[in-house]
Amino acid sequence: MLAQNLSFAVLATVATVAALRVVSTRNVVHAALYLVVVLASVGALYVLLAAEFVAAVQILIYIGAIVVLFLFGIMLTRPTIGSEHGLDNDQRWMAGVTGLLLLGLLSFVLVDGFGDRQLPRLDGMSREALTAERGTAAVADSIFSTYLVPFEAVSILLLAALVGAIVLARRD
């Protein structure tokens, strides 16, 4: 339990600091690289919650595909790569106040609603029982039985997004 709490503390700190750097750094490429740190820490947190397939997908899709897309987007929309001014607009103080107020409200509601409810302890279970119960096989069963129709709908959505992105971005 101590090891879990310790790794949570480290990962949560890394994720929070890197997320703050994503929204505060002056270099757009650094923002994308800090985003990699956030996404990797969140992926490790999924492992801590016994969701290993989602962790693998997080690394593959987010870090492998989405961040690369971001880097291409930066590359194609920047005359120069480097530190620059004017990435923030003049309402940043109001934005900070909004964020802090929202954080206060959400924390109050969460502490009030969930208090000190513990997550069920999984370290007593055998590995076979754990994977059968909530591992990759269970996720696959659920996707291809209960959530088959949403799964197909998402694949149509991906196809539509692909076609839309090509239509938008190509030069005629």
Next chain:
Amino acid sequence: MLVNQFLILGAVLFCIGVYGVLARRNGVLVLMSIELILNAVNINLIALGALQGPEAAVTGQVFSLFVITIAAAEVGVGLAIVLLIYRNRTTVDLDEVDLMKG
């Protein structure tokens, strides 16, 4: 582990993302902040699923997979739009894209 550890971390990431969406001018950086918000949602889905027992844990994982997929689609279309704005106006500064402002 407390479930609130994860939920409050999700809230922190969400609020940082909201700050980024409101305060950034660069279109690509706004899309990155949206990714932070979607990640916060995924943490919440998986943590709340794990709280409720095995079936809900699997459901939470499936829903977070859907969210990841839709985030990928969103980034593809969003970056195509940003590229189009850049091509037409040679800037991705969202403060200057005010064609629809009354």
